[in-house]
Each structure stands twice: as C-alpha cells, then as structure tokens.
Amino acid sequence: MAEPVAPITPAQVAATSAVASLATGDAATDSKAVESTAESTVESTTAEPATSSAETPAEVPAHRSHDPSNNAKRTDPFMFGQRFLTQEDNVFEYNAWDHVETDDAFKEYSEKQYELQRGSPVSDFDKSRFNGDPAKWWNLFYKNNTANFFKDRKWLQQEFPVLNEVCEPDAGPKTILEIGAGAGNTAFPILARNRNPHLRIHACDFSKTAVDVMRKDEAYDTKHMQADVWDVAGTGDESAPPGLGPASVDVAILVFIFSALSPSQWKQAIDNVARLVKPGGMVCFRDYGRGDLAQVRFRKGRYLEENFYIRGDGTRVYFFEKDELVKIWTGAIEKVEGAEGAEKVQTTVEADSEAAADPAALFTEEDAPFTLENMGVDRRLIVNRAMKLKMYRCWLQGRFRRK
Numbered sequence: 400m401a402e403p404v405a406p407i408t409p410a411q412v413a414a415t416s417a418v419a420s421l422a423t424g425d426a427a428t429d430s431k432a433v434e435s436t437a438e439s440t441v442e443s444t445t446a447e448p449a450t451s452s453a454e455t456p457a458e459v460p461a462h463r464s465h466d467p468s469n470n471a472k473r474t475d476p477f478m479f480g481q482r483f484l485t486q487e488d489n490v491f492e493y494n495a496w497d498h499v500e501t502d503d504a505f506k507e508y509s510e511k512q513y514e515l516q517r518g519s520p521v522s523d524f525d526k527s528r529f530n531g532d533p534a535k536w537w538n539l540f541y542k543n544n545t546a547n548f549f550k551d552r553k554w555l556q557q558e559f560p561v562l563n564e565v566c567e568p569d570a571g572p573k574t575i576l577e578i579g580a581g582a583g584n585t586a587f588p589i590l591a592r593n594r595n596p597h598l599r600i601h602a603c604d605f606s607k608t609a610v611d612v613m614r615k616d617e618a619y620d621t622k623h624m625q626a627d628v629w630d631v632a633g634t635g636d637e638s639a640p641p642g643l644g645p646a647s648v649d650v651a652i653l654v655f656i657f658s659a660l661s662p663s664q665w666k667q668a669i670d671n672v673a674r675l676v677k678p679g680g681m682v683c684f685r686d687y688g689r690g691d692l693a694q695v696r697f698r699k700g701r702y703l704e705e706n707f708y709i710r711g712d713g714t715r716v717y718f719f720e721k722d723e724l725v726k727i728w729t730g731a732i733e734k735v736e737g738a739e740g741a742e743k744v745q746t747t748v749e750a751d752s753e754a755a756a757d758p759a760a761l762f763t764e765e766d767a768p769f770t771l772e773n774m775g776v777d778r779r780l781i782v783n784r785a786m787k788l789k790m791y792r793c794w795l796q797g798r799f800r801r802k
C-alpha cells in the first residue's frame with residue numbers, strides 16, 4: 400500500500416532508530432544505515448495490504464507451507480496477509496510478518512513518545528500556517544516528489560472485490576469516485592484492468608499539482624477517467640466535484656486521505672461523500688492505524704491535537720483507532736464477536752448511548768448515512784534482516800455501505 404512516505408527528517412530518523420533499537424534490544428546502530436532502511440522498508444512494504452484473506456475468495460483454498468527448502472511461509476496460491484509469526488520462527492528469517500501485535504517494549508516506548516509529543520506541541524503560529532491552507536503543502540509535496548512516489552496498487556481489486564465487479568464487461572454504467580487521488584496510483588491500475596466500456600472514474604484531489612500529474616499521465620484516458628480539483632470538505636457550491644450530482648457514485652475510494660483531514664472536517668467530508676454515493680453504494684477505505692511506527696516516531700514540535708500531527712513537509716496526518724473510525728462513519732460502536740478476533744471482522748453494531756459526549760460521535764446510528772460492512776486492522780512487523788531491526792506498522796481497512 401503506497402501511503403505517503405514523507406521524506407524522513409533527521410529527527411524522525413533518530414526516532415525510528417530509537418524505536419527499532421528498542422524493539423530489537425539492539426545497541427546503537429549506524430544512523431545512516433537506519434535512515435535508508437527506514438525509508439526503503441516503509442515504502443516497499445506499504446505497497447501491499449495484509450488483510451485480504453477475509454474477503455478474497457480464492458478458487459483453490461490457500462495452502463500454507465513452512466518448508467525451508469521450498470520458500471517457507473508462503474501460501475499457494477499466493478495470498479496477502481498469511482505470514483504468521485509463531486514462537487518457533489526466527490523473526491529475522493523474513494522481511495515482513497502479518498498480524499503481529501506490538502511487544503511490551505514497543506508499547507512502553509510508544510507511550511513515552513506520546514508524552515514527549517504532547518509536551519511540545521506545534522506553536523499556534525505554525526498551527527494556523529499548516530491548517531490555514533493544507534492544499535498548499537500538498538502542492539509542494541507533489542512538486543517535490545515524482546508521480547512514482549506512491550506505488551501502484553495492484554492488490555486493490557483483490558482487497559475490494561467490488562472494484563472487480565464494476566470493471567466486468569457487462570457491469571453496465573458504473574461510476575467510481577476516488578477522493579484524494581494524488582498521483583493516480585489507485586485510479587490508473589483500476590483503469591488498466593477495466594473491461595467495462597461504461598465505466599467512469601472520477602479522480603479528485605484538492606492539490607492542483609496532483610491533478611496536473613494525473614492529467615499528464617500517458618494512461619489518462621478521458622473516455623473513462625476525469626481528474627479534477629476538489630476539496631472533499633468543501634461547502635456550498637464546492638461540496639461536490641465537477642460532473643457529479645447527488646446519488647451518482649457506485650463506489651467511493653478513500654485511501655490515505657481521511658487521515659489528512661482535521662477532525663473538524665470529518666463531518667463535512669462524510670456528508671459530502673454521502674450525498675454523492677447511491678443508496679447501497681460502497682465506500683472503500685484504507686488509512687493509518689493508531690500506534691503505527693509513523694505516529695510513534697514523531698518527535699517534538701509535530702503534535703497538533705491528540706493523534707494528529709504535522710509531517711516535516713507540512714502535510715497533516717491523523718492516526719485512527721478502529722472503533723473510533725467505525726463510530727465516525729456509522730455512529731455506532733463496533734463489537735467484535737467470538738474468539739475469532741478483529742481480523743475476522745465479524746461485527747455487530749450496537750447503539751451508542753453516550754454519543755453526545757464523544758468527539759468521534761458525529762452521527763447517531765439512526766442519522767448516520769453509512770453502515771459498516773467490515774473493518775480490519777492490518778498489523779505488520781517489518782524486519783530489516785541485515786540490521787536486525789523490527790518496525791511495527793498498523794493500518795485500518797474496510798468498507799462502509801450507503802444506507
């Protein structure tokens with residue numbers, strides 16, 4: 400999954416180094432090596448999600464192998480999210496492990512980091528600089544980074560089967576709206592696989608520079624795709640993107656964009672999305688989870704609000720708890736049933752009696768425009784085998800359905 404991997408600042412490198420060292424119990428490591436490790440590891444591993452197993456029906460049941468002579472811990476046919484770390488495993492045998500809970504040392508380190516962050520928040524002057532015109536910072540971001548900054552997501556249709564369905568030759572007229580589309584790394588892979596002559600993809604971003612990048616891409620085919628500048632938290636005339644009216648969208652995609660909004664914008668954004676999506680239509684969602692290494696490694700002067708930060712390049716990022724996210728979109732508390740755990744995403748929803756007191760309660764369950772289809776926590780342990788470093792990543796992924 401190509402989340403933004405903002406260039407790592409020296410402070411972040413130091414933090415990453417500290418986390419990694421602490422998590423492994425290693426002594427001091429060469430900071431230059433850690434820097435390149437952190438960057439390349441984060442970027443390469445975020446290209447793939449790890450939660451597909453819950454929703455990807457494989458034609459042949461996947462078989463898990465642990466034969467060291469035969470590419471151990473692989474599934475055949477290959478499926479994401481199937482490399483489980485057991486007590487017998489050597490953690491440094493592979494680059495990444497799926498569904499790994501953080502260890503106590505990392506938890507303790509995270510809490511200390513949060514205290515440090517809260518103790519040195521962003522100054523009021525900088526708050527208004529960064530919150531006043533967030534698109535400006537994303538424009539700068541796209542000016543400074545090539546379109547290849549986010550990797551293409553070939554896994555998307557595996558993760559969200561509805562994206563396959565709308566691309567079938569006989570699916571009929573279907574409209575996808577991608578919000579915060581960036582350089583088009585989600586829209587273009589969908590377009591490349593599309594076999595539906597009546598598919599339209601609207602790829603919107605509030606960064607004009609990002610939209611220009613998409614429009615200049617050689618794969619930009621106006622028969623099927625339209626890239627536009629649109630702020631998902633826009634109001635009045637700006638509350639819908641060009642060319643899309645109420646209830647015109649079959650599937651909305653939000654991949655690492657909701658975290659870029661300030662909590663004060665969440666409701667407006669959801670109201671706007673709700674107006675555009677047809678009843679029964681789907682929202683496909685992926686974003687940062689609470690406790691992700693990217694959150695823990697923030698140092699002084701980056702804290703805007705609880706779980707909300709400014710990166711070194713001026714872009715903002717929020718880290719969600721699973722229950723909080725479900726509540727924000729559906730007004731409901733998610734309750735995981737049985738012993739299968741969060742990864743099975745078998746959920747029921749119950750009324751929230753304390754809605755008014757909770758900032759995440761933007762809607763009551765009755766007036767919320769969406770219901771929960773599923774929400775999974777995607778936890779990965781990324782390993783630098785050469786340097787014996789461990790890095791914990793956490794993302795949330797799921798779907799909401801328009802009532």
Ligand SMILES: C[S@@+](CC[C@H](N)C(=O)[O-])C[C@H]1O[C@@H](n2cnc3c(N)ncnc32)[C@H](O)[C@@H]1O
Pocket residue numbers: 401402403533537549578579580581582583584585603604605606609629630631632653654655656659660
């Ligand atoms: C982290 S990037 C993700 C880009 C893309 N979804 C991807 O994963 O490759 C976040 C994107 O959201 C866009 N964005 C942030 N706030 C937005 C808003 N209020 N409305 C529309 N786009 C926004 C940014 O310009 C940026 O392109």
